[in-house]
Amino acid sequence: MTDTTQPARSADDMVAEADTGARNPSARWQANLIIGTCIVWSLFQLYIASRIPGVVAQATGMSIFANIVAQARFVHLAFAIALATMAFPLFKSSPRDRIPLYDWALMILGISACLYLVVFRFEIADRPGLWSTSDIVMSCIGMGVLMVSVWRSLGLPLVIIAGAFVLFAFFGGYSEWARNITNYGGASLSKALGHYWMQTEGVFGVALGVSTSMIFLFVLFGALLDRAGGGGWFIKVAIALLGALRGGPAKASVLSSMLTGMISGSSISNTVTTGTFTIPLMKRIGFPAEKAGAVEVASSTNGQLTPPVMGAAAFLMVEYVNIPYIEVVKHAFLPAVISYIALLYIVHLEALKMQMKGLEKPGRHIGPALILILFLSGFLFLGACTYGMILLRTVLDGFMTESVYGGLVVVAILYLVLVYFASRYPDVAMDDPDGPLRAPRLTPTLLGGAYFSLPIFILVWNLMVRTENLDRLSPSLSAYWATIFMIIVALTHRPLKAFFRGEGMGAATVQGWRDFIDGLILGARNMIGIGVATGAAGIIVGTISLTGAHQVIGQVVEVIAGGNIWILLILVAVMSLILGMGLPTTANYIVVSSLMAPVILSVGAQAGYIFPLIAVHLFVFYFGILADDTPPVGLAAYAAAAISRGDPIKTGVQGFAYDIRTALLPFLFIFNTDLLLIDVGPLKAVFVFFMALIAMLLFAAATQGYFIAKSRKWESAVLLFIAFMLFRPDYFLDQVAPKYVEATGPEAVELIGTAPEGDFVRLTITGPDFDTAQMRPTTISIPAVPGDPETALSDQGLTVFEENGVLLLEEPFPGTPHFETIGIEYDYYGDDPVQVTMVQVENDRMPKEVFFIPALLLLLGVVAIQRRRATQPAF
Structure with a gap:
């Protein structure tokens, strides 16, 4: 890698500055302190995710073990602030080879402000809202150190956004325009800081809670998989599958970035992980530097949109949208997949325009038609696997009533079998991108690391598979068990392969422990920015609620x-x-x-x-x-x-x-x-x-x-x-044909009763805005009750009555389905009444898919015209 060593190092430096920390102390004790803190943080997160604290608390009668879990988000942020302070220099001119004195002071202050909420939690609980002087002082310190930590680890954008919201919390009440919109008159120092720091409405809110309970485990899982060699295996499989096609390295870049991006928490590190290998290859087959980099960038950023992790945003959506995790994955799946296939097609078109070729490949050549068949059949295979997992779990229910021992036996046997087959082939290792332009054979590459798919299989199993007797696990427990198995893989796959090959196991065992420790360190370092960012983002959420x-x-x-x-x-x-x-x-x-x-x-x-x-x-x-x-x-x-x-x-x-x-x-x-x-x-x-x-x-x-x-x-x-x-x-x-049948006045009530069961009825509500007193409309939907419009309305807590040909709406009671929308948004006691101005019921129309026919006929016409001008095969 003579030609690319320096650029790769520059890219790694960029990842360090953006994700993991650019400081590398020369003093051994300082470097060990950073490494040790990372290891302890990772082990702490594994500990609180397990059931050990509850078991220990029940066995010993000491509630301190259970309280550790309850107070985990405070400890989580303390770790993030400590590592941000030690690993990221404060200024560009700050030393990178040592931790200066002011950073030690900031670290101690930040940790103290977080742990203050743990040590004095009972006293704080006895004075909710009545914050003492020490509460306010520690809140000021915590907010200040947090913002500094965000600045040093993520830059100014989030600091500016969060700072603007803090200023609004203090001074927004002075703006008459803003006050008229929000009815907010401003907050005192005590009220605002207590809201941000002393409660779970601001910094320690939902976002940091999700970071503590779920995100860390998924990031740690990805770090362990990468350090054990799974990331390299993804890249090699992609090169083996697509490298021999026209523009193959670019297509392999797309596929490998999708695979690593599904479990990665950062598009930047994803870019460097796969790009260090694929970008030089793309350049060598004819891609200009900017297009080679752009393919990798587009692939890596799209990885954050791909289930199951989606850059950890999937787990936040569970909380914000209030739907099960499996539903988030289902809704995000199709757009992400067709977007990636389209990117593969764009890369193919670029290769056609530049008349590129693929990499040489030993053995049988896999054509694009076969790859397309394999890809499309992959969806059927995934469906069959899912159905098979459900059947298997149903069978295992008989001897897994209170435990998962049966499943563990099955997974252990499968793991040993896959490792045995992997030992028959050379270890999967990254080639020199400046070496011969050759794609590896698919079979030995695929089997050489197939056991890396088992932890992902366990993750998907626990998240998505459910039977009558066994429910899906929560995302945090799913990630925990997948991570535990990934740790086992990291520790054992090298020694086991050495054993099956009849080689010495000592060096392989040592390397396995290094992979494990490196994974713990990388997982924690990757979480530094996420930890402080979720805390700072909580300031924005807290300001909105305040x-x-x-x-x-x-x-x-x-x-x-x-x-x-x-x-x-x-x-x-x-x-x-x-x-x-x-x-x-x-x-x-x-x-x-x-x-x-x-x-x-x-x-x-x-x-x-x-x-x-x-x-x-x-x-x-x-x-x-x-x-x-x-x-x-x-x-x-x-x-x-x-x-x-x-x-x-x-x-x-x-x-x-x-x-x-x-x-x-x-x-x-x-x-x-x-x-x-x-x-x-x-x-x-x-x-x-x-x-x-x-x-x-x-x-x-x-x-x-x-x-x-x-x-x-x-x-x-x-x-x-x-x-x-x-x-x-x-x-x-x-x-x-119009989408809805519409009615106003008394006829609107009758129209509600004509909607078939399972449909929804749309109601347009118009009334004076509670804050501005100006008339404005809004639209809501209610489930239909065929033939009984009064029941359909009353089931939703809506009371409608006719007066002079107009449908008037009474104020919904608190707790009814639409109270949080139309109930608090309108003034029901003003001079202008709130009305139901229109009712819409879906019209009975022909299927919209009919318009696919002329579209496809038009497409055939374009194909016929362009085929006459084609100068090379389409694939």
């Missing part, structure tokens, strides 16, 4: 959008990109979802749109992630450019150009929720997948200006039109 600040942002966006839903969505997308710049995935999601998701929901309802909550959260999440490759910040683009020696701005621009297809998806799935598999059965899900995939590939071909041959402008326009017809057939159906 002041209603999101209403101010919503008012501004609403005024600019002027009620136009498309302008609103574009504004939110741009603001999500801006807010997401320079933030890690987890903090990114917390910030954009807290600020932007309520805006889409409220303004959309006023415009007559009822968006599913998960669709809105995925919308803002997608654009927050795309900030990772958006200039001028785009940290992943800078990391890729450091490896490719290209221009980072051009790399970011090209990466975003590749990601246009990803930026398109949120605008589509928020209107066509079939893409999120909402209320879609298994057979229809397969149909939706294939049609959406065709549409996405056509969109990619149109944006690249190349389909079967180089496209003329009108052909690209036609391809875009066909893609839109396949993505949004309901738009064309709406032009032919």
Whole structure:
């Protein structure tokens, strides 16, 4: 690797500065202190995730062991602040070879402020809201050190955003405009700091709780898998599978980045992990430096959108959207998969335009048609495996009533068998990207590390498989057991292979322990930024709960959008990109979802749109992630450019150009929720997948200006039109027949009773806003009760009565389904009454899929025209 050593080192430095810490003390005791703290933090997280504290507490009668778990988030942040202070220099001029005195002072103050809440928890509980002087002092210290820790580990963006919200908490009441919107008159120092630090409404809120209980374990799992060799195995399998195809290294970059990105918590480290190997290969087969880096950037950022981890945002969505984890995975799956397949297609089109070839490969050549068959059959295989796991678990129920010993036996046998087969082949190791341009054979590469898939199998099993007698485990317990097994793999796979080969086990055992320790260290270092970021993001969430600040942002966006839903969505997308710049995935999601998701929901309802909550959260999440490759910040683009020696701005621009297809998806799935598999059965899900995939590939071909041959402008326009017809057939159906039957006045009540069972009825409510007294509409939906409109309304806590031909609405009672929306948003006792101005019931129309027929016929026409000009095979 003579040519790429320096760029890779520069990229690693960038990862250290952004993710793991750039300080490397020369004093051995300081270096050991950082390493030891990382190890202790990882072991602490494993301890609290297990059932050991509860067992010990029950056996000894000492509640201190159970209290450790209850107070875990305070200890979690103390570890994050300590490591941020030791591992990240405060200024560019700060020493990197030692920890200066002021950092020792900051570390002690930060740890003290966190552990103060543990040591004096009983005294604090006795004076809720009546904070003492020491409470306020420790809160000031904690907030200050936390913001410094965020600055040094993540840069200024999150500090500026969180600081702005703190200023609003103190001074927002002085603005008459903001006060009229939020009814917030300002907060005293005691009230605000107590809200932020002394309670679980701010810094130690839901975000930090999820970081403590779930995110750390998944990050640790990924770190152990990488250090044991699983990350390298992913890359080698991708090269073996796709490397011999046209533009093969770029396609392998996409696939390997998807595999590592599924369990990675950072698009930057994902870029460097796979890019160090794939970017030089891409350059050698003809990709320009900027395009090689851009392919890696687009692949790595999209990994944060791919289940099961999604940059740890999946677990936050469970809390914010209040749906089971398996539902989050289901809704996020299809957009992520078709986005990745489209990126593979874009890479293929780039290779066609530049007339590239693939890598040489020994043995039988696997053609693109066979790979496509393997890929598509992979979905059937996954489905069969899932069904098989359910059957297996059902069988095991008979002797697993209170334990999992039967399952452990099965997994242990399978692990030994896979390791035995792996020992028949050479160890999977990364080749020199400057060496001969050859792709490895698939069979020995796949079998040489197949046992690395077992911990992932266990993770998926525990998260998704459920039988009558055994429920799915929580995400935290699932990650815990998967991590425990990953530790076993890291410690034993090398000695076992040495044993099966008849070699000495001593060196292999030592290397296994090194992998284990390195995984503990890397997992903790990767969590530093996430730990302090979730704490700082809690400041934003706490400010919103204290002041209603999101209403101010919503008012501004609403005024600019002027009620136009498309302008609103574009504004939110741009603001999500801006807010997401320079933030890690987890903090990114917390910030954009807290600020932007309520805006889409409220303004959309006023415009007559009822968006599913998960669709809105995925919308803002997608654009927050795309900030990772958006200039001028785009940290992943800078990391890729450091490896490719290209221009980072051009790399970011090209990466975003590749990601246009990803930026398109949120605008589509928020209107066509079939893409999120909402209320879609298994057979229809397969149909939706294939049609959406065709549409996405056509969109990619149109944006690249190349389909079967180089496209003329009108052909690209036609391809875009066909893609839109396949993505949004309901738009064309709406032009032919109205989507809803509408009624007002007394007829509206009768219309409610005509809706069939299982459908929803839409009610447009208009009344004076509680804060501004201005008349505004909003739209809600209620389940239909066929033939009984009064029951349909009363079941939702709605009381409607007619007066002079107008349907008036009484104030819903607290605790009823719509109290949190229309109940607190309208003034029911003003001069203008709250009315039900319109009722809509879904119309009985022909299937929207009918419009797929003309779209596909039009596509055949484009194919026929372009085939005459084709100068090379399409694959």
